[in-house]
Amino acid sequence: MAWHKETAFDAARALQNRSLSAEHYVAACLERIDAREPEVRAFAHINREGSLQRARELDRQAIQGAMHGLTLGIKDVFDTFDMPTEGGSRAFAGHQPVQDAAVIATLRRTGAVMLGKTVTTELATFPTNGTRNPLHLDHTPGGSSSGSAAAVAAQMVSFATGTQTMGSTIRPSGYCGVTGYKPSYNLMPRRGVWANADSCDTVGLVARDVRDVAFFAAEMARYPALRLPEDPALLARAPTLGLCRTWEWERTDEAMRAAFEDSGRTLSAAGARVREIVLPEAFKGLLQAHTTVVHFEMSRGFADVLERQSGLIRPALLERTLKGLEVTGEQYQQAQTLARRCRQMFPDVLGDCDALVVPAATGEAPRGQDYSGDTSMNQVWTLMHGPAISVTGGYGPCGLPLALQVVGRIDDDARTLKAAHWVHLHLQARLARLRS
């Protein structure tokens, strides 16, 4: 059986009842890496021998936990005590941390096998590092969690970790046709994860589908209620959804708009109660506010990089960081005040909706590897601090996914994941019909 093709949820069942050995599963993932890595370039470091050894140990031991034998790709801005962590930057070439990031240690303890470190854009910002979209090698996988999205999409790992400060988990996941999940701000511990802009930095997750990402999140956050309910009746219950074109609608291309409208009709036909949601006028300022917040915080956060390593980071990143120094404290505070005001309004905006459905990108993944794509459909939702989950809503002119995202209220992640699962299933069913 080609185990790399299965969802983590199905592999986990087999691993837990020992009908599948960890060694067999890990070997299947490594074979898949052998087959696809030379062209996809998802990994910064592969821990081949260590992973097989760990798998054999797991096979000799009692079941360690829910992650027993499942494989993980770790974005290269998560510290790992047994692998280098270089952040995609010459400034940290060969850097070896002394500790695991908190979520990595948690996943190890429940039996995850760490296959390797996945490629990040430089310091989880925008200069790309050569990863290609496994669905179409001439296109970008997006960023900054480029390697994580590509590794999951190429079926090399069960799961991968990401981070999101602008749109670094949702957009690459959407471009690669897999499920990205940006949890509520502070739902996942950040200890040992490299910081960019504290008030937006969020640990993200990438998996094959919504069930998998929820399963993964429950382990990572130590919060079992994030898992999808097992009762099929609960899962089948149609959600109330807000279709929302957002104030950034003009930035989407024609294909995205068509996918959005088609998806709305599909979800309604499938039984969802669908509302048209128009965001309040105050939300118009959020895209700029997020840019202000991130530039200000990033230029402060990178103070030591600017001071002692400016010759080692790429000129485009240096330039943008220096530009952040021009943002004033007053501009920053105004932006944060607007963000806080809109966060307070957001539950009322949602009204009786379980979640909103909005575009996750302006279109399909752009051609080329030098540009990780337009972040403008992600920034507002990162700033709002609530959960977001990517789902495929259609396919673009090059046959690549057009991603939507299901966004919810802060700390309402379980409900948002459940709504996203329902949306995902019904959109997948329609897309499968169209393609057959």
Added chain:
Amino acid sequence: MAWHKETAFDAARALQNRSLSAEHYVAACLERIDAREPEVRAFAHINREGSLQRARELDRQAIQGAMHGLTLGIKDVFDTFDMPTEGGSRAFAGHQPVQDAAVIATLRRTGAVMLGKTVTTELATFPTNGTRNPLHLDHTPGGSSSGSAAAVAAQMVSFATGTQTMGSTIRPSGYCGVTGYKPSYNLMPRRGVWANADSCDTVGLVARDVRDVAFFAAEMARYPALRLPEDPALLARAPTLGLCRTWEWERTDEAMRAAFEDSGRTLSAAGARVREIVLPEAFKGLLQAHTTVVHFEMSRGFADVLERQSGLIRPALLERTLKGLEVTGEQYQQAQTLARRCRQMFPDVLGDCDALVVPAATGEAPRGQDYSGDTSMNQVWTLMHGPAISVTGGYGPCGLPLALQVVGRIDDDARTLKAAHWVHLHLQARLARLRS
């Protein structure tokens, strides 16, 4: 002139106009360390030669910025590229980071001289590391920023950095009679600062008085408006203050209550408009909510410590961390929901007040070095995410300070600092009269 006795603000004036050399000032601080460190034990590491060398360089160079020649004590949970960072724990003995924490790099760039790393309780939690209160060596300086508060109180440094997750900046500053400032959550960048509980961790500051701490904060946050206004008329304007006994009033001792009531009368007599503020009933749950949030987040954040270093951390810390594993995700979410609700209510609670005045500790610093004091007067305000500044409101039975704190609205730090300055001046004046 005994420069170590002067405020940083006054020393800075002399350093900026070159009437005081950096070498002379640094030497004065080092002499002060020689005199008091053997009994106070504020430092984990002293960078004597490096500091003098840096001072001589500064004397040969153009003025680098506002911190030119001023001296800093750095809590030993801030990464420094040129000094070890051990977090007060055997688990990190000899650990040498590759980077400066963001705020440290920022302060270096504006000319600060890094005298050394100050003692922290273990991993900025509660097991103490032997620092003594410079005002009375038989008493604790408080914690977790024990060495930072003690070093400033003993006039060894111009400023010191701290952190606060429960009450780790305000309480030790209050116990040692200096000014602690816990800024609004996320006002200071945390890159390179060791994490405990993400949703509460805040970079804190310790200085001689409110003017100094505001000066220091403006440099650290790259936000000039945090400095006190120079116009004496603006500074003299009496604030509107809310006297608030809080729902934790029963935990304060008699001396603290007397100091609180006396201070209220003093501030009113000095011209402040004083309101009695009773917090809404919902705030009664915040102390427990904060404990729940911190225990849950800390036990997740310390996952690698638990996994690989549990034999190296002290049994009491291990035990408390393991206890945090018993908090459920649901309990955590309920606590966060209450916190968010109270944060939204807080601006209305303040009404026309510029800030509240509340106790900063239950009493004066307890006797002994094994206990860093009761955190219950600090936790609610850390959870509220707004600014807090400690001021001395009286003296206890052992002659040690009884600290109050001035707390304000989130991101309203400049106004809160201004109010705290006014409160500080008027309480100081009264205490000086009483003592003379």
